[in-house]
Amino acid sequence: MSPTQPNPPEKTPPPQEPVAREANLRPGQRLYAVGAEFSSVQDVYHAAEKCRDKGFLRWDVHSPFPIHGLNEAMGVGKSWVSALSLGGAATGLTTAVLLQTIPSVFVYPMVVQGKPYFSLEAFVPIMFELTILLTAFGTVGGMLLFNLLPRLNHPVFNWEYFNQKCNDDGFFIVIEASDPRFEEGATSAFLEEIGGRHVTFIPMEAET
């Protein structure tokens, strides 16, 4: 019945070298962050709790799909995309009321089917549709705005192993060098201590 090919093998990870405690950067190259891979959702979830308790501020958990409850584990608050959605909804509703009232009452008044010029009931469908339409614009626009997208390049993409696995089956924690509690040696040691593998220093500028 079902195709029987087995699950594909794991991607070969880069050879596990003893973790460097200092970033090995070329002159002029700045450090962006230190990152580590975790083997499963459960591991990365508990590691995130530890990072949160350690008091890091500028860090993120990268995963191929949203992990339920990770916001609490990371201490990330509610997303306020909803505020922009509400703004879109209000704009849409207002637009629809004006768009229908101004022509029907002032610019081009015409008696149709004996209805009054301002026929609220008949205006409801378009009020509804435009409210939905501008809510959708506000929501998608808000999501892109809050995520600072589109942004086609980003320092985290300078980590090749991350690129291979992040949108496939890898779970990563990346702590930025600009975090007030960041120290090259201590932070990389911390990531290894909470179960991270392939702890890597990510440069700000691409290698080439």
Place this chain on the structure above:
Amino acid sequence: MATNPTGTYLDRAQSAKIAEADDRYTEEQVERARLKLLREPLVYSNRSYRWITEKVCGIVENRTPMWWFIALAVSAVIASLTPVMILYLIGTGVGVWGNNAPVFWAWDITNFVFWIGIGHAGTLISAILFLTRQKWRTSINRAAEAMTLFAVVCAGIYPAMHVGRVWMVWYLAPLPNANAIWPNFRSPLLWDVFAVSTYFTVSVLFWYVGLIPDLATLRDRARNKLRKFAYGLLALGWRGGNRQWNHYEMAYLILAGISTPLVLSVHSVVSFDFATSVIPGWHTTIFPPYFVAGAIFGGFAMVLTLMIPARAIYGLHDLFTDRHIDVMCKIILLTGTVVGYAYLMELFIAWWGANPGERAAFWYRAVGPSNWYYWVMMSCNVIVPQLFWWRHLRRHAVWVWFIVMGPNVGMWFERYVIIGTTLERDFLPGSWGYFNPSTVDVVMFIGTIGLFMTLFLLFVRFLPMIAIAEVKGVLPEADPHFHGTVEGEEPGTYPITEDPAGGDYNR
């Protein structure tokens, strides 16, 4: 048999325990008893995250199979009939259709309502099933949403063409113009313009937002420059950080929340085109819910029509499982029965309402000159889906594929019955008429089927047809508190998902 299949969970757990302790049961029987305790998984065969990535991306990345070129060539040729017919229509006039007095609306509006209705399943799966936390939706929502968009594209052609002077169609938009004429906002036809264009736009946004993480997966796997560039651009630089997912999930939730009333409103507004008139047979309050139920019914049938062959060709049985087909058949059974109820209720109200015009309209639908449309509709929409009461038929894809042809055909006939046969029999016998489709009518409809297939084939080839990120998210090991459910299994591994007896789950 070691288990009590009709008992409660506890009964079954008890019998599994007894079976394990009792020497009289073979290992196979014990295993079977144990399986009864498990919920049927959403993804079969214990598939890993990577398998899902490889499988779905493979469809897009592997060499284009020969059948695809052949199918595309055939459907593209059929699709090209549509622009040819449109050019002929614009060049000659709408008289090339069979429309006449009194049947001013015929195949044009029938096809419009038919295609719009098809689209509703996609939005229902992506929005309503999301809000109701139906996790099985993840395997089918991408393809169903794509189908929605393509169906709306096909639908949009007809109202634009039926206005006659197509170059004046911009009058539908409330734009200042030299004649100082404004549209009539009290007309349901204008509501329809807003409803359908909003529906299309919001569906595109919803679909695209869902695609972003999967486009990032394709970008990361891209080998050549062109793919890297195209998918890179479309993925917008998605990084999969939880701070991004946080906003993304909120946006997705809100889009689902607004799409739910939207999908219910679109076909309601379409039904207002009829219900707000005074034509007997159209002037009924049952229309909005009846249209929506019919749309979902026909839409699910079309999703199955497309997805069952796709599953067979690409071997997606572990993702789009027998259980998915089973559940979708149940939805078809439910909505088909609602539709059947609406048909009978219409007849009842026509009689009970004691309005001679209304009574005559329904009488002529059932026994008038176009009665065969009515009986095709009744048998395809009400009788054929009742076959889905049999689990055996729901669980066998080939049967399902043939049975859903009933709703596919029946829903087109339903729209024709509502539009064509109603107009044929007006208040006054003096204005009665009959409709015969012209060649242009027929060819144009076949052309839109080709257009629909062409767009779907292109979608299957160039975009991930299953929502990779969402399917990964419903695997049991994607739950941060998952530690294995079966005694003796390593934490983090998933219990056996194949029935050793070779049968089905949850029998």
